Amino acid sequence: MKQNQHELGNKLVVVAGGAGEIGERITRMFLQQGARVLVPSRSKEKLKALGTSLKDISTGELIPLETDIGTHQGLKTMTAAIEKEGALRAAVSAVGSFWQGPSCMEVPVDEVHRVIQGSFLPYVGLTQALIPALGPDTHFIKLNGLLSLQAIPKLSALGVTAAAQIAWTRFLIAEATESTPWITELVIDSLVRTRSSQTLPKEYISGDDIAHEILRIVTEENEHQIATIGRGPGDAEVEVVPVRTQVSENNMKRLLGSFKARG
Numbered sequence: 001m002k003q004n005q006h007e008l009g010n011k012l013v014v015v016a017g018g019a020g021e022i023g024e025r026i027t028r029m030f031l032q033q034g035a036r037v038l039v040p041s042r043s044k045e046k047l048k049a050l051g052t053s054l055k056d057i058s059t060g061e062l063i064p065l066e067t068d069i070g071t072h073q074g075l076k077t078m079t080a081a082i083e084k085e086g087a088l089r090a091a092v093s094a095v096g097s098f099w100q101g102p103s104c105m106e107v108p109v110d111e112v113h114r115v116i117q118g119s120f121l122p123y124v125g126l127t128q129a130l131i132p133a134l135g136p137d138t139h140f141i142k143l144n145g146l147l148s149l150q151a152i153p154k155l156s157a158l159g160v161t162a163a164a165q166i167a168w169t170r171f172l173i174a175e176a177t178e179s180t181p182w183i184t185e186l187v188i189d190s191l192v193r194t195r196s197s198q199t200l201p202k203e204y205i206s207g208d209d210i211a212h213e214i215l216r217i218v219t220e221e222n223e224h225q226i227a228t229i230g231r232g233p234g235d236a237e238v239e240v241v242p243v244r245t246q247v248s249e250n251n252m253k254r255l256l257g258s259f260k261a262r263g
Helices: 021-032 044-053 072-085 109-133 156-174 207-220 249-262
Strands: 012-016 036-041 061-066 088-093 134-145 182-188 225-230 239-242
Touching: 012 021, 012 072, 012 109, 021 036, 021 044, 021 061, 021 088, 021 207, 036 044, 036 072, 044 061, 061 072, 072 109, 088 109, 088 207, 109 134, 109 156, 134 156, 134 207, 156 182, 156 225, 182 207, 207 225
Parallel strands: 012 036, 012 088, 036 061, 088 134, 134 182, 182 225
Antiparallel strands: 225 239
């Protein structure tokens, strides 16, 4: 695929989950900007399908990588591929799965452990692999869902995992330095129109809307943030609202003072 002269032209971008329904729209958007997009996936079939769906794009370069980023070896393979391809401009985590089960008083502990092990721990590993590969004035963006902010019955294991992911992002932001990338957690708080949900009313946000918001963040914003994005019937436009801290400034000073007193 040939390159253009856009700001992201020939720049390397990683989209983890880029072979998924929302991820494909994000991958497509970066390719349209002329970027070289590395998409890791453990599924050869999904990578092949992704390449087929993107055949109409004449800019950028798709770099499919068959590897399981949920494993230590898979992360090493991805890191080696990044080093081979050059400096990383941006990385997006669009990895996600769904879970629904009995109430939190009935769900087996082993099942909760399985969901956390399958979703939260891989996110930790992904951040530890990608963020060191990103320099200052680059971007790391994590997609999450409403369950990271709001409990919904029968979705406890998934909600706990989502909440753990956003908590991890908060720690990444708290520990960020001048040499780390700008970090954004983008919480999707509505249903999303994708290939498998085209029957949703057009008023709902689409995968393309999310992709373009990510592009705006990567090209226009230089700040750490946790924000929400969503749209549904009755809404006039996509709204991005930063999530306010849940701890008062007074209480935060007291807490930090306690840590300092302990040495």
